[in-house]
Amino acid sequence: MHILVTNDDGVQAPGILALAQAMRQLGQVTVFAPDRNWSASGHVKTLERPLRVHETLLADGTTAFTSDGAPSDCVALPLLGFVDKVDLVVSGINPYSNIGYDVTYSGTVTAAMEAVIAGVPGIAFSLASQDKPANIPTDYGPAAQAARRVAQKVLEGDLSEGVVLNVNIPYLSLEAMQGITVTRQGLRVYRDALDRRVDPRGRPYYWIGGEAPTGVDEEGTDVGALLAGYVSVTPLQLDLTHYKALDVLKSWEWKI
């Protein structure tokens, strides 16, 4: 098995090292990740400029490829032939959860989408470390082990084509995790607010501020599963059609 490991936080982020080490227990691993942080970058494919690829070393001394492209580029280049045939693409471990509408912004998730568009299974892994005290360094160890269990299942199982897995892991020890549960996308509640400030030269500038987003704690959703201490596995699709709205809209009288 050949597993491609990428992320959107950059090749030197601690989460990707933990993920790569866990995946090495399942097969041959190639790490190919952006040379910088692309968090909240969305789904980007670089067509207007060429990309550079360099070799670099991770903190455990192993080799990784890095590119000046976006997370999706770091999936596209290997799958287009830069490396040998890939059986699975995993992305992460993102330091924060990607739940609810987050999935439409997340570079971690779009890297997995890019794999699935190319016909290779893709899994995005995110750790809800926003739930830990800020003064404690993030421990990716338990999350990496949970990620290994999920990836192993996907390699053994028969995941349908076109399914992206979005996995969120609670910030708990492996023993404290309640298990792995399959969920639907929950509701995220954003609490953004416009924060107008004035710079030292008297000119205004704006932060998208406000409180951190929360989620609606509902059973069966990614939000609810995380809050209950479960590893949440949400299957995502790339067909964004709102089928329920189709018939309503078809009943409208449209005239050019």
Next chain:
Amino acid sequence: MHILVTNDDGVQAPGILALAQAMRQLGQVTVFAPDRNWSASGHVKTLERPLRVHETLLADGTTAFTSDGAPSDCVALPLLGFVDKVDLVVSGINPYSNIGYDVTYSGTVTAAMEAVIAGVPGIAFSLASQDKPANIPTDYGPAAQAARRVAQKVLEGDLSEGVVLNVNIPYLSLEAMQGITVTRQGLRVYRDALDRRVDPRGRPYYWIGGEAPTGVDEEGTDVGALLAGYVSVTPLQLDLTHYKALDVLKSWEWKI
């Protein structure tokens, strides 16, 4: 009615001017768009740095706001209170169609998504001008008129919350267009290929090359509608859950 007009090609792109002029026939218009091209930028929200907002003039002498943020930021800032209450957000007119999986990459579409997440109807408009000869300047006139008809319907109608409209317009005169039809997201076929080259200093670099993407011509889809000369209106949702895959995955034996 107060309509916010934005795009992902930058405030000085011809498509946004045509769209703003058409929307002025329906109500009060505020143009708020990025100061540069963000095509294929995906869904981005800028949280790590503050944003600047400037006034600028469009080619018809009207005022517009521009920001150094992404398309979604140019929706978030006005909706968070930079301008008065907004009734509708329209994005475009993108010079190329956004069909099939394109919607997961498209900045034009994500601007409309950002509006819907904030509870305001959002419509993305794209023109299939890739179908015209490259040596003819793009005429956004007929597309702008078609966009006006669609926007008018949405303002009159009762579009459900959570529905993003993705509208693709064929590159035809208004008379030649076959009508407006409601569609589902079709299948895009990407023909990307890795194009390795060597720079003048002997170092490799990579283009994501290959042929232009094509689509599967299927009735009832955005791809099929465009090819048949129709304006395609596809309702999109922000719940990406792959519901068909849920039960299959739930039947797997998951162990932490």
